[in-house]
Amino acid sequence: MKLDLTRFIAAAALFSSAALAIPAVATAADISGAGATFPYPIYAKWADAYHKETGVGLNYQSIGSGGGIKQIKADTVTFGASDAPLKPADLDAAGLAQFPTVMGGVVPVVNLEGVKPGDIVLDGKTLADIFQGKIAKWNDPAIQSHNPSVKLPDQAIVVVHRSDGSGTSFIFTTYLSQMSDDWKSKVGAATAVEWPVGIGAKGNEGVAGNVTQTSGGIGYVEYAYAKQNNMTFTKLVNKENKAVSPTAEAFQAAAKNADWSSVPGFGLMLTNEPGAESWPISGATFILIHKQPKDPAAVAEALKFFDWAYKNGDDMANELAYVPLPDDLVTLVKKSWAEITADGKPVYAGM
Numbered sequence: 482m483k484l485d486l487t488r489f490i491a492a493a494a495l496f497s498s499a500a501l502a503i504p505a506v507a508t509a510a511d512i513s514g515a516g517a518t519f520p521y522p523i524y525a526k527w528a529d530a531y532h533k534e535t536g537v538g539l540n541y542q543s544i545g546s547g548g549g550i551k552q553i554k555a556d557t558v559t560f561g562a563s564d565a566p567l568k569p570a571d572l573d574a575a576g577l578a579q580f581p582t583v584m585g586g587v588v589p590v591v592n593l594e595g596v597k598p599g600d601i602v603l604d605g606k607t608l609a610d611i612f613q614g615k616i617a618k619w620n621d622p623a624i625q626s627h628n629p630s631v632k633l634p635d636q637a638i639v640v641v642h643r644s645d646g647s648g649t650s651f652i653f654t655t656y657l658s659q660m661s662d663d664w665k666s667k668v669g670a671a672t673a674v675e676w677p678v679g680i681g682a683k684g685n686e687g688v689a690g691n692v693t694q695t696s697g698g699i700g701y702v703e704y705a706y707a708k709q710n711n712m713t714f715t716k717l718v719n720k721e722n723k724a725v726s727p728t729a730e731a732f733q734a735a736a737k738n739a740d741w742s743s744v745p746g747f748g749l750m751l752t753n754e755p756g757a758e759s760w761p762i763s764g765a766t767f768i769l770i771h772k773q774p775k776d777p778a779a780v781a782e783a784l785k786f787f788d789w790a791y792k793n794g795d796d797m798a799n800e801l802a803y804v805p806l807p808d809d810l811v812t813l814v815k816k817s818w819a820e821i822t823a824d825g826k827p828v829y830a831g832m
Contacts, residue, residue: 512783515542516549516562517648518684520766522705523583524562526797527790535789537782545684547646547672553577553769559779561769564648565672566748578772578821579746580814581765582787584736584804585703587652588727588762590689590712592698593619593634597713599726602627604718605660605753605761611699612640612657613664614678619697627718634697641691641700644681646672652764653701656752701762704732705801719761720753731760732804741810747817765806770821777823784818784829791815 514524521543528539542548546563553561554575561577572579589608591601603611607623610616616623620633643650651672658665668674682691682700689706692698704727707714716724725731735754741747751763768787774780791814795805806814819827 511538511540512560512779512786513540513558514549514560514562514768514783515544515552515558516769517546517564517766518543518686519546519564519585519587519649519703520562520583520803521685522703522709522801523794523798523803526801527786527794530793530797531786531789537786539786543684543686545643545645546648546651550646550769553771556771556775559770559774559776559783562766563769564764564766565651566744566746566750566765566767567769568748569745572746576772577769578817579748579767579769580817581741581747581767581806581810582790583798583806584732584751584763584765585705585802586727586732586735586760586763587649587656587701588704588707588714589699589701589717590692590707590714592692592695592713593636594696596631598707598711599714599716600628600631601633601713602716602718602724605656608717609657609661609664611638612642612677612679613661613668614640627724636697639695639698640676640679641682641688641695641698642676642679643673643683643688645683647684648672648764648766649685649701649703650674652750652752652762655750656762659753705803708802717761719757719759720755721757721759723757725758725760727760727802729799729802729804731758732763732802734758735760735763736765736804736807742813747810747814772821774821774823774828777828780821781829784821788815788829788831 524541532538546565549561549563552558619636654674655670658670682688685702685706688700689702692700716726719725734756735751739749753761791811798805821828
């Protein structure tokens with residue numbers, strides 16, 4: 482399967498959710514998962530390579546983090562996927578293990594005639610004011626002050642946001658809450674919020690498609706969607722007051738000082754991290770699996786897939802501008818799999 486997100490976004494206009502199925506006819510050995518759209522591009526790429534090597538397919542429903550959490554709690558899939566890490570108490574209550582797969586960045590994307598990727602600089606406060614509807618025109622002085630050499634149009638801003646429960650939204654609204662006290666008090670940070678203004682769209686693919694089709698539009702997507710579709714991203718002013726572009730190096734810089742072992746389930750947020758090169762809206766994406774699964778063989782097959790991805794998938798991740806996990810974090814993740822058991826024994830002993 483060739484990964485073609487332009488075609489995928491067009492298809493998303495016709496279907497309410499996207500599913501990755503490799504092969505087309507599922508077999509008993511195939512792995513089932515559902516959730517975050519943030520990692521869909523890399524899961525698709527890994528799944529294609531893994532199927533060619535092993536014959537085992539991945540049936541992954543790209544339905545948003547909220548849907549993934551619901552499906553794993555209902556035990557209708559082998560694993561759930563979320564960009565919003567569950568808190569330790571929530572993991573314990575649901576009997577779930579949680580671990581990250583890759584890191585990436587959420588980026589603002591715009592559709593303005595004559596404006597190329599990286600031409601426009603925004604800071605967090607201005608971005609929050611745009612998504613609150615306080616700034617309604619592209620030539621507003623607050624935007625123009627960051628872009629003195631850019632001719633901004635006297636054009637209405639059309640905000641596009643997620644309509645579904647979304648880990649991408651959780652990362653984005655967490656950042657806006659850090660940048661704006663008004664946003665924090667009136668809107669807050671969650672997988673789903675009451676958006677003050679704008680058009681709702683389902684999934685990263687839906688937001689990307691709407692912004693692409695809407696003159697004057699602004700939205701937020703995982704960087705792979707922006708990169709694969711040549712979308713116009715903005716630069717952002719980070720914690721060190723430096724205007725930075727979204728790159729793998731900038732995402733790595735944000736994760737540089739993360740202490741992953743400090744939080745059960747590795748649930749760290751990487752927004753507004755220090756460092757002159759850091760992209761300020763970075764984060765990991767996570768897998769959720771029952772600690773005592775009803776189908777240990779299926780869970781073992783899923784862990785085998787992720788083990789393979791850790792060992793063989795870094796170059797593929799880099800191609801799509803995701804950040805592979807550091808080796809020491811991978812070691813911690815694999816050790817954590819010992820808590821996923823059946824009859825008192827780990828369901829997966831490693832390759």
